[in-house]
Amino acid sequence: MTALVAGLPLAASAQSQFNLTQGVTDISNRVYDLHMTIFYICCIIGVIVFGAMFWSMFRHRKSKGRKPATFHENVKVEIAWTIVPFLILVGMAIPATSTLIAMEDVSESDVTVLVTGSQWKWHYRYFDHDVEYFSLLATPRDQITNRLDKGENYLLEVDRPLVIPTGQKVRFLITSDDVIHSWWVPAFAVKKDANPGFINEAWTRVDEPGIYRGQCAELCGKDHGYMPVVVIAKEPAEYEAWITEQETIQREAKEEEQRLLSMSMSMDELMELGERVYLGSCAACHQANGQGIPGVFPSLVGTEMVKNDIPGHIDIVVNGKNGTAMQAFANQLSLREIAAVVTYERNAWGNDTGDMVQAADVNEYVNQ
Numbered sequence: 557m558t559a560l561v562a563g564l565p566l567a568a569s570a571q572s573q574f575n576l577t578q579g580v581t582d583i584s585n586r587v588y589d590l591h592m593t594i595f596y597i598c599c600i601i602g603v604i605v606f607g608a609m610f611w612s613m614f615r616h617r618k619s620k621g622r623k624p625a626t627f628h629e630n631v632k633v634e635i636a637w638t639i640v641p642f643l644i645l646v647g648m649a650i651p652a653t654s655t656l657i658a659m660e661d662v663s664e665s666d667v668t669v670l671v672t673g674s675q676w677k678w679h680y681r682y683f684d685h686d687v688e689y690f691s692l693l694a695t696p697r698d699q700i701t702n703r704l705d706k707g708e709n710y711l712l713e714v715d716r717p718l719v720i721p722t723g724q725k726v727r728f729l730i731t732s733d734d735v736i737h738s739w740w741v742p743a744f745a746v747k748k749d750a751n752p753g754f755i756n757e758a759w760t761r762v763d764e765p766g767i768y769r770g771q772c773a774e775l776c777g778k779d780h781g782y783m784p785v786v787v788i789a790k791e792p793a794e795y796e797a798w799i800t801e802q803e804t805i806q807r808e809a810k811e812e813e814q815r816l817l818s819m820s821m822s823m824d825e826l827m828e829l830g831e832r833v834y835l836g837s838c839a840a841c842h843q844a845n846g847q848g849i850p851g852v853f854p855s856l857v858g859t860e861m862v863k864n865d866i867p868g869h870i871d872i873v874v875n876g877k878n879g880t881a882m883q884a885f886a887n888q889l890s891l892r893e894i895a896a897v898v899t900y901e902r903n904a905w906g907n908d909t910g911d912m913v914q915a916a917d918v919n920e921y922v923n924q
C-alpha cells in the first residue's frame with residue numbers, strides 16, 4: 557500500500573511527459589485545453605461503446621443458451637445514432653473553430669519579423685528596424701560525432717537567437733529560399749510551413765521572459781535535424797535596448813566593411829578566418845576535408861575551378877548556382893569572409909595554389 561501511494565506522484569509526473577505540453581501563451585493553453593476536452597470526449601465515447609459491446613457479448617453469450625433476435629431496422633435507433641454523433645461533432649467543432657480563428661488572426665501586431673528558412677538555417681529580418689541576421693546551429697561538431705559529451709541543449713542551440721518583446725503581439729511572416737521547411741516553437745503553439753514563393757503568417761504573444769526552443773518540422777534534406785529555432789523573450793525595455801544596439805552594430809559593420817575594402821589581409825589571416833567560415837557555412841555539404849559527397853556535393857580538392865579559375869570560384873560563392881544546393885552567400889557572409897573562405901579553399905587540403913583573394917576582389921562580383 558505504501559509503495560502504491562509513494563508511486564502515485566511518480567505516475568502523475570511520468571504521465572505528463574507523454575502529454576502535449578501546455579506552453580506559455582494564451583493560444584498554446586487554448587490548444588492544450590482543446591486537446592484535453594476532445595481527449596476526454598473520446599474516452600467517454602470509448603467507455604460507452606466498448607462497455608455496451610463487451611457487456612452484451614458477455615450477457616448474451618451462446619453458452620447461456622441465448623437466441624439471436626431476428627428484428628432489423630429500428631427507426632428510433634437509426635435516428636439516435638445519427639443525431640448523437642452529429643451533436644458531438646458540432647460540440648467539438650465550436651471550440652476548435654474559435655481557437656483556429658484566434659490562431660490565424662494576425663491583425664494589430666506590434667512587431668513583425670520575416671522568417672526565412674533555407675538549407676539548413678533560419679534568417680530573421682525585423683520589419684521596423686534595420687536588423688537582420690542568420691541563425692545557425694551552435695552545437696559543436698564534436699558533440700554530433702560523439703567525440704565530446706552531448707550538452708544540455710544538444711541540437712537545440714543557435715549562435716544568434718530570435719529576440720522578441722514580452723507582452724506584445726509578434727507577427728511572423730514565414731517563407732523559404734529553397735525547399736519546404738517549417739518554423740516550430742511548441743511553447744508558443746506556432747508551427748507554420750515555410751514554402752518557397754509563399755508567405756505564411758503566424759503570431760504569438762509571450763508573457764514570461766525566457767528562452768524557448770523549437771526545430772524545423774518539415775523534412776528538408778540532409779541537415780534537417782540541424783536547424784533549430786531559439787527565441788528569447790525579453791521585457792519590452794530590454795528588447796528596445798537590444799534592437800537599438802543591433803541596429804548600431806549592423807550599421808557600423810557595413811561602414812567597416814566599406815572601409816576595409818582598401819585593406820589587404822595576410823595569408824595567415826585569410827586562412828584562419830577562412831577555415832572558421834568554411835566549417836560554419838560550407839562543411840555541411842563539402843565536408844570538413846573538402847572531399848564533398850560523390851554524386852551529391854562536389855569535391856573541392858584539386859578540381860579545375862579551385863586550381864585555375866579564381867573568377868568562377870568567387871562567383872559561385874557570391875551568387876550560388878541555380879538549380880543546385882549551392883546557395884548565394886553574398887547576403888550571408890561579409891566580403892572579407894567570402895575572400896577568406898575562397899582563399900582557404902584554394903590553399904587547404906593540398907590545393908596549395910598560393911592564391912590570395914581580398915575583399916576588394918569579391919566586391920566586384922556582388923550586386924552584379
Ligand SMILES: [Cu+2]
Pocket residue numbers: 673676736737738772773774775776780783
Ligand atoms: Cu528545414
